[in-house]
């Protein structure tokens with residue numbers, strides 16, 4: 450989701466004459482879109498921004514900004530952590546970033562750095578705007594973390610790609626109405642707000658027409674709850690299923706994915722959609738978080754594990770070749786060996802194709818951070834390693850079983866880890882690496898004979914060569 454938001458901001462800059470630079474040393478504005486899901490992500494963003502202050506000595510006009518979740522949750526406090534910071538823009542104001550940066554940069558480029566003052570006050574939205582004037586370097590200290598109605602409708606443009614690309618993210622909603630006790634998202638992203646179906650379909654049509662995109666991934670915090678407060682059910686179908694049907698109708702779109710769904714609101718109409726919408730990929734990323742009802746309750750996830758497992762069973766019946774991946778938190782406060790064993794049992798029962806396993810880490814201002822019975826890092830690490838081992842066995846067995854089969858992939862272009870080779874994904878979202886001509890094959894769908902697997906990645910020879 451952050452990637453998609455960043456693309457939207459990049460597009461507003463490029464359509465108004467700015468260029469994306471390959472390295473930050475050349476940039477006149479350096480913006481970091483921040484994540485608050487884990488403390489580590491925040492520390493990394495703060496460290497990176499801190500280090501980039503060195504460029505101001507040689508290039509004092511450079512504008513520095515934080516956007517996104519950490520900007521939203523920490524606001525003006527960030528100026529104390531990073532003295533050279535100019536702009537802090539929250540999650541509902543991505544569309545204002547350009548105006549703020551351009552205004553500051555314009556002043557500085559005109560050599561009127563000492564005048565970045567009174568006018569700035571006119572563009573501030575909240576909090577005190579002050580200036581720091583140390584060694585003639587002025588930090589603009591502009592913060593905008595206010596809520597904005599309809600901000601979900603501002604994430605709709607894409608940066609035209611210089612090279613062919615096959616896939617794109619499409620943001621269909623913002624916010625989340627749940628209050629999971631470990632999560633800071635409801636505070637940083639606000640309440641659920643969906644975009645109208647025609648606007649989303651229009652965006653998908655533009656991606657097909659202008660970029661030749663063949664696969665879209667629909668994004669939302671709880672994607673299956675899309676539109677439930679704004680739009681009506683029709684013929685028993687939720688707004689999300691209506692949206693899937695509408696995107697399915699777009700000529701040129703071959704594959705549809707979505708992330709992430711939640712057991713709440715995952716109803717039979719969505720299960721059934723997998724039986725009559727063939728463009729829906731045979732993969733869901735379905736966060737389980739824990740296999741213990743007691744821990745789910747402490748996490749404030751309002752369902753029992755049986756419900757999660759029943760949905761997985763129904764989905765596997767609706768689409769027999771379905772791959773399911775998940776997110777799991779180990780070492781949540783109060784998690785006993787028995788709770789942890791229940792998580793392992795569920796992982797084995799579902800047979801996840803892959804799991805993203807996180808050691809619980811405290812997030813400021815979340816209820817779980819204040820809970821008693823916080824576990825030691827040693828216990829968290831031990832459980833993390835134990836669960837990784839279980840998942841590794843399952844993944845290796847599943848991917849190993851694909852050796853000798855033919856898999857249909859969408860070629861995404863050069864592999865991220867080896868530019869000499871190409872990479873594509875199966876409908877089940879498994880990465881396949883092979884040799885071929887990037888120009889000719891990127892964006893094409895074809896079969897690959899699978900010859901090897903290193904656990905998480907498959908290797909093969911394409912039939913189209």
Ligand code: SF4
Nearest residue numbers: 625627629632634670
């Ligand atoms: S469902 Fe829970 S974990 Fe997911 S974004 Fe909402 S509050 Fe956070």
